Amino acid sequence: MFRMAEYYAGKSVLITGATGFMGKVLVEKLLRSCPEVKALYLLVRPKAGQSMQQRVSEMMTCKLFDRVREDDPDFHRKIIPISSELTQPGLAISPQDGEKLASCINIVFHCAATIRFDEPLKHALQLNVIATQQLLSLAKQMHHLEAFIHISTAYANCNRKHIDEVIYPPPVEPRKLIESLEWMDDGIVRDITPRLIGDRPNTYTYTKALAEFVVQQEQDQLNIAIIRPSIVGASWQEPFPGWIDNFNGPSGVFIAAGKGILRTMRANNDAVADLIPVDVVINLTLAAGWYTAVHRPKSALVYNCTTGGINPFHWGEIEHHVISSFKRNPLEQAFRRPNANITSNYLINQYWILVSHKFPAFIYDLFLRLSGQKPQMMRIFNRLHKAIGLLEYFSSQDWEWNSENLNMLMSQMTPEDRKTFNFDVRQLNWPEYIENYCIGTKKYVLNEDMSDIPAARQHLRKLRNIRYTFNTVLVVFIWRVFIARSQMARNIWYFVVSLCFKFLSYFRASSTLTN
Ligand SMILES: CCCCCCCCCCCCCCCCCC(=O)SCCNC(=O)CCNC(=O)[C@H](O)C(C)(C)COP(=O)(O)OP(=O)(O)OC[C@H]1O[C@@H](n2cnc3c(N)ncnc32)[C@H](O)[C@@H]1OP(=O)(O)O
Numbered sequence: 411m412f413r414m415a416e417y418y419a420g421k422s423v424l425i426t427g428a429t430g431f432m433g434k435v436l437v438e439k440l441l442r443s444c445p446e447v448k449a450l451y452l453l454v455r456p457k458a459g460q461s462m463q464q465r466v467s468e469m470m471t472c473k474l475f476d477r478v479r480e481d482d483p484d485f486h487r488k489i490i491p492i493s494s495e496l497t498q499p500g501l502a503i504s505p506q507d508g509e510k511l512a513s514c515i516n517i518v519f520h521c522a523a524t525i526r527f528d529e530p531l532k533h534a535l536q537l538n539v540i541a542t543q544q545l546l547s548l549a550k551q552m553h554h555l556e557a558f559i560h561i562s563t564a565y566a567n568c569n570r571k572h573i574d575e576v577i578y579p580p581p582v583e584p585r586k587l588i589e590s591l592e593w594m595d596d597g598i599v600r601d602i603t604p605r606l607i608g609d610r611p612n613t614y615t616y617t618k619a620l621a622e623f624v625v626q627q628e629q630d631q632l633n634i635a636i637i638r639p640s641i642v643g644a645s646w647q648e649p650f651p652g653w654i655d656n657f658n659g660p661s662g663v664f665i666a667a668g669k670g671i672l673r674t675m676r677a678n679n680d681a682v683a684d685l686i687p688v689d690v691v692i693n694l695t696l697a698a699g700w701y702t703a704v705h706r707p708k709s710a711l712v713y714n715c716t717t718g719g720i721n722p723f724h725w726g727e728i729e730h731h732v733i734s735s736f737k738r739n740p741l742e743q744a745f746r747r748p749n750a751n752i753t754s755n756y757l758i759n760q761y762w763i764l765v766s767h768k769f770p771a772f773i774y775d776l777f778l779r780l781s782g783q784k785p786q787m788m789r790i791f792n793r794l795h796k797a798i799g800l801l802e803y804f805s806s807q808d809w810e811w812n813s814e815n816l817n818m819l820m821s822q823m824t825p826e827d828r829k830t831f832n833f834d835v836r837q838l839n840w841p842e843y844i845e846n847y848c849i850g851t852k853k854y855v856l857n858e859d860m861s862d863i864p865a866a867r868q869h870l871r872k873l874r875n876i877r878y879t880f881n882t883v884l885v886v887f888i889w890r891v892f893i894a895r896s897q898m899a900r901n902i903w904y905f906v907v908s909l910c911f912k913f914l915s916y917f918r919a920s921s922t923l924t925n
């Protein structure tokens with residue numbers, strides 16, 4: 411059987427979205443585990459005043475590439491950035507670059523997308539659907555293309571409860587939608603978006619579903635596979651545990667909880683939290699690239715890349731492990747001690763938002779104002795509420811994904827490849843993974859030093875003392891205001907105290923008897 415690294419040896423690979431979270435891990439893994447790969451062509455756009463060359467050079471200095479750098483300090487010679495803005499006609503690739511790509515590329519990995527949940531429909535359509543169409547056209551001109559791998563999402567069909575590894579009919583014919591939106595101004599598109607997306611929660615899942623259909627249209631002319639990851643989280647094992655570089659999906663929620671800002675969120679404790687580590691997704695993607703090129707399935711194969719059906723873990727458990735992990739390894743300058751409750755009850759959540767989010771934010775902002783500083787906490791909470799409001803759809807229900815193709819793929823790999831490109835999530839130990847994930851957000855997203863943990867713990871102790879003092883003052887205040895002034899309140903109070911006293915005496919007496 412062909413080993414995967416042998417297959418990738420001498421191959422030229424085209425990657426879109428290489429500067430993104432998953433793209434970077436894909437580039438790193440290809441360079442590290444397939445060292446004979448010939449060249450990686452990355453479609454990159456200039457951004458934020460940086461040229462595409464500068465962006466790629468900066469990316470390669472990132473800690474993620476430390477292991478590759480150790481193995482091969484000259485690894486960057488294999489990386490060839492190609493200037494491309496995916497929302498432009500022809501992907502804004504120069505004719506020379508177009509010719510070069512047509513003559514040398516063997517495999518395409520299409521990762522680029524807008525993953526924002528609040529993206530205006532026109533823009534999401536432009537990037538997630540039209541750019542995919544254009545990339546497919548470019549792929550059809552590639553003389554030596556062996557596989558085209560498209561990264562979709564497990565939630566592209568989240569309007570269904572059970573999702574098979576098939577491409578479902580699209581909610582609308584993409585071509586018709588593109589034609590009709592062309593003449594509409596942004597205001598009209600905004601007004602009709604809820605009607606168009608129907609029972610999907612956002613433009614992201616809607617356009618990703620359309621993109622799958624667009625990809626499927628080319629299955630007679632290209633060897634295609636579609637990867638559908640669920641909620642992609644920090645790495646499990648590679649290149650090192652806990653690597654993560656963004657606030658997307660659960661990461662922002664974890665950080666907000668670790669900072670003691672997020673205290674409540676609407677989620678179903680018993681619903682499956684379908685997190686999937688980024689290295690698992692990338693290993694599966696590379697395996698799918700190899701299988702598609704070598705075995706050339708007759709039609710596009712879809713791989714649901716999820717954990718829920720194989721090794722389920724629930725939001726309630728995630729909450730418990732995130733909070734205890736951040737208590738052991740606190741973030742610096744936490745606003746309050748980490749302590750979050752998730753609930754599926756709307757009213758309870760609203761109550762805790764008021765008591766645990768808005769009230770402390772108001773008090774803190776008042777303190778800032780009085781000390782001559784700019785208030786900021788209410789603004790942070792408003793942004794947080796907007797973000798978690800968009801995520802609640804995914805944390806309040808479960809889905810079932812079939813994973814037959816994933817199992818088939820695993821069975822086709824050699825035992826060595828199964829180790830090198832491991833995507834067997836049965837071995838995933840969730841508490842350990844969540845611990846590394848939380849530490850990863852601290853180290854790689856917030857760039858905090860692990861040596862500062864004793865000081866961060868000291869800060870948490872200070873916050874705990876402030877809380878105890880505040881609670882004591884509150885109790886004394888309530889006592890003074892209500893109890894001391896009303897006979898009835900006093901009677902109730904004495905009744906409660908005497909009841910507690912009786913209970914205590916009873917337990918003391920019964921424990922003396924048993925001894
Ligand atoms: C104990 C807890 C237990 C919890 C249990 C429950 C957990 C539930 C988690 C559910 C996750 C569900 C995910 C579903 C994923 C579907 C899978 C996919 O296919 S798709 C893939 C998934 N796709 C997604 O996840 C996309 C979702 N995200 C969005 O759509 C948008 O970001 C937005 C609408 C939420 C905010 O838009 P907007 O207001 O315009 O804000 P910007 O975006 O412009 O960011 C501004 C700045 O703020 C920064 N920052 C961000 N968050 C935080 C934070 N929490 N804190 C601090 N900072 C944060 C951010 O880095 C940026 O910094 P800079 O660069 O300026 O320096």
Ligand SMILES: NC(=O)C1=CN([C@@H]2O[C@H](COP(=O)(O)OP(=O)(O)OC[C@H]3O[C@@H](n4cnc5c(N)ncnc54)[C@H](OP(=O)(O)O)[C@@H]3O)[C@@H](O)[C@H]2O)C=CC1
Nearest residue numbers: 427428429430431432495496497521522523562563639642
């Ligand atoms: N993260 C997740 O939880 C999940 C992600 N997915 C899918 O995985 C893929 C990768 O996601 P992820 O890495 O998280 O996303 P990121 O947002 O981190 O990366 C997106 C990439 O797309 C590129 N891109 C966006 N717009 C353009 C453009 N106009 N021209 C050129 N390049 C552009 C970005 O480049 P730039 O740096 O220039 O902005 C970036 O490299 C996506 O297809 C997504 O749908 C699926 C399931 C879950």
